[in-house]
Amino acid sequence: MSCYFRHLKDLFAEAGIEVTPGNKKQIDQAVHQFVGVEYKECPATWRKVKEEVLSNEKKRRELISKVKAAVK
Numbered sequence: 006m007s008c009y010f011r012h013l014k015d016l017f018a019e020a021g022i023e024v025t026p027g028n029k030k031q032i033d034q035a036v037h038q039f040v041g042v043e044y045k046e047c048p049a050t051w052r053k054v055k056e057e058v059l060s061n062e063k064k065r066r067e068l069i070s071k072v073k074a075a076v077k
Contacts, residue, residue, distance in 0.1 A: 009036075009051035016059075020069040028076045035075035039068050 010017075010024060010033075017024055017032075024032060037044045040053040058064045 008047040009054060012051070013054070016065070016069060017072070020073050022072060022076055031075045032072055035071050036068065039071045 010029070013036075022028075022032070034044055036054065037046070037050050040050055040057065042050045042053055054068075058068050
């Protein structure tokens, strides 16, 4: 689960989110849902995040909002 989290530290920091064992699953599910990949398909999720989200500022901001909502 969440093999890509280490690559998203800056994104989580920008969102003001500290990833903990208690919220990691909710964050992971939110990211999967955002990119439209079945939950627990980590490599495919990371590939879509890299290709479609990190290179697009609008989508990056949308993902930050989605992740913030998942941990509230």
